[in-house]
Amino acid sequence: MIYKIIPAFTLLALLCSCATKHSEKWESLFNGNDLKGWDTYLGPAYDSVTQKWNQEPIGLNADPAKVFTVVNTDGENAIRISGENFGGISTTREFENFHLQLQFKWGALKWFPRKTGKRDSGIMYYATGPHGADGGFWMRSQEFQIEEGDCGDCWACAGAIYDATANKKDSDNYVYDKTGALYTFSTISPDGRRCIKSSDGEKPSGEWNTIDLWCFGGTSIHSVNGVVNMVLQNSRQSDNGNEIPLTKGKIQIQSEGAEVFYRNVRITPITKLPDNL
Numbered sequence: 418m419i420y421k422i423i424p425a426f427t428l429l430a431l432l433c434s435c436a437t438k439h440s441e442k443w444e445s446l447f448n449g450n451d452l453k454g455w456d457t458y459l460g461p462a463y464d465s466v467t468q469k470w471n472q473e474p475i476g477l478n479a480d481p482a483k484v485f486t487v488v489n490t491d492g493e494n495a496i497r498i499s500g501e502n503f504g505g506i507s508t509t510r511e512f513e514n515f516h517l518q519l520q521f522k523w524g525a526l527k528w529f530p531r532k533t534g535k536r537d538s539g540i541m542y543y544a545t546g547p548h549g550a551d552g553g554f555w556m557r558s559q560e561f562q563i564e565e566g567d568c569g570d571c572w573a574c575a576g577a578i579y580d581a582t583a584n585k586k587d588s589d590n591y592v593y594d595k596t597g598a599l600y601t602f603s604t605i606s607p608d609g610r611r612c613i614k615s616s617d618g619e620k621p622s623g624e625w626n627t628i629d630l631w632c633f634g635g636t637s638i639h640s641v642n643g644v645v646n647m648v649l650q651n652s653r654q655s656d657n658g659n660e661i662p663l664t665k666g667k668i669q670i671q672s673e674g675a676e677v678f679y680r681n682v683r684i685t686p687i688t689k690l691p692d693n694l
Contacts, residue, residue, distance in 0.1 A: 446508060446668065447682040449494045450487065457485050459504035459672070460554035465529040474549055475502060484672050491625075495680035498538065498672045501528050503554040505669040507544055513665035517542070517630040517684045521563060523622045524676025531674030536622070538563040538677045541574065542630060542637070543652060543666035551575035556669055559652055561630055561639050562614075563677070565622065569614035569639045569646025571602070577663055578603040580650040581612045593647035603655070618644025625680075633690045635664050 446454065459475035475481070485506050488497045498506070523536045531537060541558035550557050551574040559577050562570035573579055583591040583600050591600055591608060593615040600608045618641035620626050629640040635653070639646040654663040670679060 442685045443683045444685065445681075445683050447496055447680070452485060452487065452496070452506065454509055455485075455506050456509055457504065457506050458548040458554075459484060459502045460549055460552070462502050463528075463530055468530070470553075474553065475504070477548060488678075490678055493680055495678040496670070496682070497524070498670065498677050498679070499524075499526060499528075500531075500538075500672050500675040500677065501526075503552075503671075503673055505541065505548075505555050505671050507541075507548075507556065507667045507669035509667075511545075511666050512668065512684060513543075514633050514687055515631075515684050516687050517632075517668065517682075518628065519679055519682040520625045520627050521677055521679050522625045523565070524678060526676035528674045534674070535565040535567070536675035536677070537565075537671075537673040538675060539572070539671040539673065540628065540630065541667075541669035541671065542632060543577070543663045544669040545654075545663070545666040546575070554673075555671060556667070557654060557663075558666060558669060559637065559649065559663070560671075561628065563628070563671070566617070566619070567614070568617070568619040568626070568628075568641045569644075571612050571639065571647060571649055573603045573606075573610040576604065576655045578606075578651075578653045578655060578660065579612075581647060583612055586613070595648070599650075605655075612647060612649075614639065614641075614646035616644050616646060618642040618646070631687065631690055632664070633687055635662060636690060638690065 461471040484499045486497050540561040544556040544558035546557040557575040560572040582597040584594045584597045586592050592613045631638040637649045652663045653660045
């Protein structure tokens, strides 16, 4: 099914209207004081001397290096993710049919093996199954990419599958386009598992960015600072060779080699996507 997309500025007005309608139902996922309601998971540590990953994961709710903490920055408490070890912090609860909103900004620190690369993190949604299923670090999920210059991209992780309209940029890359052909993205798809955002809304490093994610009935919308990046369709997963819906799960925020701060993490249930989509 191909979805008709209206101009970004009109869509933004509709989305803001939708958010206002549900504003009385917003629930904070971060209480501003501690990490209650969240689990941490860290995969194998990286040895910068041998340039190899350790064999065993650090594990669930074990964080000796204090990768995940609550700090005060810019006069407000935020979740600080140091990025020193790869892994994630995930809600203990699952969600479906929701609007998730949060703010993030990059810190200064970067770590091996991404010390010279782009700063990287991500919002994993519909996260389900065992920790570490994706690369030894993250859960099966759809990923709203948070990476310098790439915020709004989508990755299918550890058996997740989605469809999106796109144009083929080159042999390995597809860029979201509302008028493009419909492609399927997954770890086993010949088209790969990444769809690149259509437009860039990210602010310069060190400034706060607002992320909005709408998910309803297998369709999701990625938006960065009011710029709609893409629409995903038919979220599903491979289960013993069978495709079943992937429309409910936890929210997991990545630690992936870069210091990053998250604040004002909140969610509200929705009964439909914004009108005129």
